[in-house]
Amino acid sequence: MRIGIDLRYLSHNLVGGIHTYLENLIPAMLSVGKEHTFVLYADQKADFEIAALPENAILRVLPYKNALSSIGNDYGIRNWMREDGVDVVHFPANFGFGPAGAPKVITLHDEINIMPLWEIYRGHQKTLRTLAMMTYLHFNTIASLKDCDRVITVSEYSKRQILKYSKLSPERIIPIPHAPPAGVKKVEDAQQIEAVKEKYHIHQEFILADALKNPGVLIRAWKLLPSDLKQDKVIIFFSRRPDIWNVVNEAIAEGIARFVLRPSREELNSLYSSCLAFVYPSWIEGFGLHLLEAMTCGAPIIASDRGAIPEVLGEAGFLVDAEDERKLADYLIELLSNPQERERLRTLGFERVKMYNWNAIAARVLSVYRELV
Template structure:
């Protein structure tokens, strides 16, 4: 079995969720003795795994790389099946193509009206989806959205949840990590980017609405390297008089995330839209109590292991935060339930399911 994988996400020192997904699949394929050809460009770093080969294709124009260079090389390499970690892939490939559609933000970003862009990208995405042999979605919510928006049959979409890294588990000895990011008080944690769909202005306003004694005992930590959207949040915190209680530690190193999750008093994910909601799962796996939005795919991930709230109701967010921080028995119960919930997402399940799908589509029909 020889598979091809689009490896352009493995660029330099940058680490992304899609990059982690690609590496999990490559590691599993290598362990199973499969041959893997990773197709990249000049920025793609080599992958040092048995049976894995990097093929650098010269193509400065993305469409040329996707639709001309890649199909030619797939034919030369006699690849059995090709995995794209994106919504797009070669339209005329010499082998079955499996796409991975994490969400449909590229069609119509929440809160931004671009009708011409939406119409054009929807037509393009429908073409890619209909030409693909199979499509992977992260959640049942994403599957329903893909089927509805792209007009494809439900049978062509397979739900494979995002992999939870094995490193996400309760981690003691977190003082050094807290010191590194200048976090001293008990803290409420958010991890992610600061784009509008993450709903952080409402979280900041909910934090500002907490009773003064409770707010005075905690800080709100918004962890993420989103420099473009950070100033507006800082200005909001200042305007509400809580700038000294809202901490922006910047980008947190991957190795520090388990400790940061483990030490928080509460993790909050108030997003209006998520194709999966991986930070909530990571927090559960590290033993954090979780309050999360009752929207999109988040309830699928959190289940009954966290408190789900209406993310557009600031009073409800504040009430849930207050309830968890003021009730040690509830917080401990949520921690236990979260650890149990996280065990339903073993780190090797995703990669194994992806390999099974690749094997299935490569079999003669």
Template sequence: MRVLVNGWFLQHPTTGTGQYVREILRHLPEVRPAWEIGVALPEGWEGSLPSGVAPVILPRPPLPHPFDKVWFEQVTVPRAAARWRADRLFVPYWAPPLRAPAPVVVTVHDLIPLLFPEYRSHPGVRLYTALALAATAGAAHVLTDSEASRRDILRRLGLPPGRVTAIPLGVDGRFNRRPDPVADARVWTRYDLPPAYVLYLGGFDRRKHIEGLLAVYRWARDAVGEAFPLVIAGRLPEGSRRLWVDPRPLARAWGLEEVVRYIGPVAEEDKPALYRHAAAFLYPSRYEGFGLPVLEAMACGTPVVASEIPALAELVGDAAYLVPPEDPRAMAGALIAVLVDAALARTLRERGPRRAAAFTWTACARRTAEILEGLGGASTPAGG
């Protein structure tokens, strides 16, 4: 079987979608070695591809951003699928084409633009979301990352249940509890880490609830702030805007400057050691389609204190301490308990890796392959 994959997000390897695309492409050839797998890439993108997949380099349209992306998704990739004689077109993010020469499988990681009005306040976003909605109705099958997201999709998109499948993501084997003296030394030096710390790594858009993150430390500061400062990792936004929250002004206003550290962007190879040496991982997000940082932290044996929201509850089982995201006082109490109760911390450190072991990229790729090949004579999107 010939499968063409839209590889647009390989240009953005640090995003969750970029990680998903790369891991799927790494593991699909392992679970289906007889398949011919092509990756549609815009001209000018330079990067290494996993073995077993072939680049299909396509011209960039002479359009400004963001119209170049829409043209690539709706025109360039479907034409390439026809020329490449693809049996399936796999779009690993929410941007299926309206018309395609082969059955389309699309991964809808979440419905953030539909569930949160602030994410669709821009007219361009509303138009893009409307296009995605129309095209998804004609897809042969929709994948998503969790049963929680599947319920959202069925409720909001009105698709038949048999056309929507939840396939959990995986965690790379490099996220583990095993000490790595070289990586450990590099991370301590590169990021100037304190002797003990609580870690946040996960972005700064509104749904991540950065205000709640700092509010937890307003309550926890006197008890544990000096011994366990909050380390915030990632590229900070330049000021708070409609969709982004800069934690620095709020930390200053709340008098948290002495207990909050900012270490900037973190290289992928440094993440396991950064997780591994954290006393706890704090994640107060209001909404997730899956929660990959939580899974990575658990795999590294880091005690997790996170939001009691559907996707995270489904992901962690009994391997993390979950608290409603709108109750920072209760979340602060949970964090303090994890930091001062050695038995509780030890329990979470043991349960986390066991739970994380159930989520592998091989299993994700295998289930994805089963959906792709199981479509049989499924119809193409309307007009295809």
């Protein structure tokens, strides 16, 4: 097959879940699909992030002068694909417009772009820029789905949500999960862990949590713990964004929490590997990549039972309603006071995460292409 993939996401200096998906999936696909030719489309906004491409990959760099170039390329990329004679096209960042006659695959990571506009606006900041961007993504995603042959999404939960907000038939939506990002691994070196803890002034045992994922319920649960159990322990919140919830800042001021901004991959590995528990009480998740990271590094997990979290975590952690601080406190007491239970969940996590492998995921994506050609 001659496969065209829109990878402009990897030439825009972006971060986030889609970026992580692509930087791991594409190398795996190039390796697993050596018998195929991949035509990869980037643009001139920034250097393409995959530096060393194998012989079965061709890089096409579209012109870029300003933000309007992205819009032009959204609609013009189909002409490049037509000239390159691709057999199938894949748009892995929620929408795209391919050439007539070539089967089209879209990875729709969640339902947000296809929800009613008023629901999308409700959950975001309402600046002119964000309103314009959300509106643009909404209408282009809906238009893209009309002639899409297959939609790949990240979980059975996301499939159900996409069906709820679209007219797609169930057989056109294929759930294919993520896997742990490259570089995620358990840290065994005690000196490496201590260096990270010293850098961030962590001198106590700690539980780890994402500062953006419903931190309030964790803080409320923490305050319910017996004083002797939480003595000499602290919550470590991390985030890649500085604009965290006020409740986290209040917990920091009270001395029950600390905040780590933009830890590196190696630092986050050390934090996962040395925490007493990773707590992830997210209100909603289309997948939950942090769960795979935590299981890989051996962190016992307490997570909410919402979204795709139960299907990702399985029996490898404790599940609790995202607003039930009393049950969360019970699970914290269990893990903080019981080393054997922490070890049990670590072992279950190590086994569970073996299910998620980028080469196997790449093979499944390639099988979707083959069905269409």
